[in-house]
Amino acid sequence: MNPTVAWITLRGLIGRRRFLLLFPLPVLLIVLAVVGRTSGVRYENWGVPVIDGIGFTVMLPVIALIVGTGVLGSEIDDGTITHILAKPLPRSEIVLAKLAVAFGVTLVATAVPMFVAGVITHSVRLGVACAVACALGALGYSAVFLALSLLTRRPVLVGLLYVLLWESLLGNLLTGTRILSIHQYVLTVANELGDSKLLTTHVGWPAALIMSGVFVAGGTILSIDRLRSFAVAGETS
C-alpha cells in the first residue's frame, strides 16, 4: 500500500461534497433505535427493521457505495487519476491504498452507528457483533465497488442494481442468490457473534467467511488487473 496515494485519496474523499452524504443514514439509524427503545415496545418487534432493514440493508451498502466508487471513480471521471498512474508504482500498491481508504472510511461511518444502535436495541454484545459485521461488509463492498469503478463508467448505477436488485429483491425471491450476497454474510456474522439471535440468516458461518474472502480477493485482483490496462477515454483529436 502506498501512503502518498492513500493520503491524496483521503484528502480528496473528505474534500468532496458527496462526503456529506455519509451522515444522514447513520443519524437516522440511531434516531430510529432511540425511538424504538423509548416507545416501550419489546425490541423483538422493532429491532429487525432497524438493525437489518435500515442498518445492514440500506446504510452499510449505500455508504460503501458512495465511498467505494468515490476513491477511484471520481478520479477517473475528472482525469486526476493520470497523475497517480504516471508514476512508477505497481498497480497493486495503488489499488490497496484505495481499498484501505474505502474500507477505513466505510468502517468508521457504519460500524460506530451500528454499535450504538446495537447497544440501544439489546446489549453491548449485539453492538460489538454489528460493528464486526460492518467491518466484514465494509471490506467486501469496498472491494466490489472499487472493481466496479474500473469495470464500468457507471459504477454507482451498477452498484445500486447489485444492492437493490440482487441483494434485496432477488435475495428474497430466489434463495440461491443468497450465497452471492454480502448482505447475507453480514447478517450471519452479526447473528453468530451477538447474543440476541434477532436476525434471520440463510448462509452458514464458514460459507459467509469463505465467500467474503472470495469477494474481497476477487474484487482486489480484478481491480489491479484492470488498472494495469487503464486506458484514457477514446479520443480522435
Next chain:
Amino acid sequence: MNTVEAPPAGAARAVTAKTVELVNVSRWYGNVVAVNDVTMTLGPGVTGLLGPNGAGKTTLLHMMSGFLPPSQGQLTVGGAPAWRNPEVYRDLGLVSERESVHGFLTAREFVTASARMHRLPQPEQAARRAIELVEMTPAQDRRIETFSKGMRQRTRVAAALVHDPSVLLLDEPFNGMDPRQRLHMMDLLHSMGGAGRTVLFSSHILEEVEQVSGTVQVMVAGRLAASGDYRTIRRLMTHRPHVFVIRSTDDRRLSVALIAEESVNGVDLDASGLTVRAGDYGTFTRALPRIALREGIRVRALVPSDESLESVFSYLVSA
C-alpha cells in the same frame, strides 16, 4: 521571482539519452482510424508535434505515455514498451492536455506527492527545485483550485519534471500561459532539450513550435505527413515553387533577366520589390548571384518568404 535569462540548474543537468520509437503504429476506435501506420524515432532535443484538430496528435501522445495500447505496431520508450509498464515512468514525464489536477492540494503538496510517488530520496528538495524551475515559488502554498489556467499548467509541468526525466511529453503545454510565461517555458524546454532530454510537445500555434523547435513531426489525418527540420522539409517539396522576395538596385532589369532563367517560374514586380517563384531552390539560389553580377545589379535583400513553418504546414495539410 527567477529571471528568464538564468538557465535552470535542474534543466541544464545532462541526462542519459533515451529515445521514443514507433514502428508501424496504428490505433483505431471501431471503424475510425485515429493513427495510421506511423513510424518515427524521437531522440534528444526538442521536437514539435503538429497537426490540425483530429489529426491524431493526442492519441499518439497517449500511446507514447502508456495510456493507450497501439492497435497495431510497436512503441517503446527507452527500449521498453510503454503499455502496461509502470517502470517506464521512472524516466518519463507527462503533461497531458486535460487540466485535471487535485485542486484541494497546494502546489507544494502536489509536487511533493509526485516526488514521493517517484520514491525520490529527498522529495521536499526535489519539489522545491521543480517549483522554482516553473517560477511558482511565491504561490506554492496556495491551493491549486485557486490558480489561473497558466499557473495550473506550470504546476503540472513542475510535477512532471520533479524526477528529472529523460523523456518529457507535453500536450499543448503553453495553453493558458501569458506571453512572459510562454517565453519562460520555451526557454525551459530549450535548455532541457540542450541537456540531452527527449522533449516532445504538441501545439496548434505554429509560432510557438517555430520558436521552440526546428524539428517537427507533422500529423495529417492520422498519418505522419512529414518529419524532420521544417526548412529541409520545405526544400524537399519540389512540386511547390519556392517564393523569394528580392530587393535590388534595379528591380525591373533584374526581373527581365530572371524570367529568362530556366529555374524561375514567375516574377511579380511591384513597389516593394520583386517576388520570384522558383521551381528549384538550389538552381535558383546559385543562378541569382551569377545573373546579378552579369547585369551589374546589386542585390540588397533576398528573403525566402514561404519557408516559415506556417507555409510548410499549410502545404502539407492541403496536399
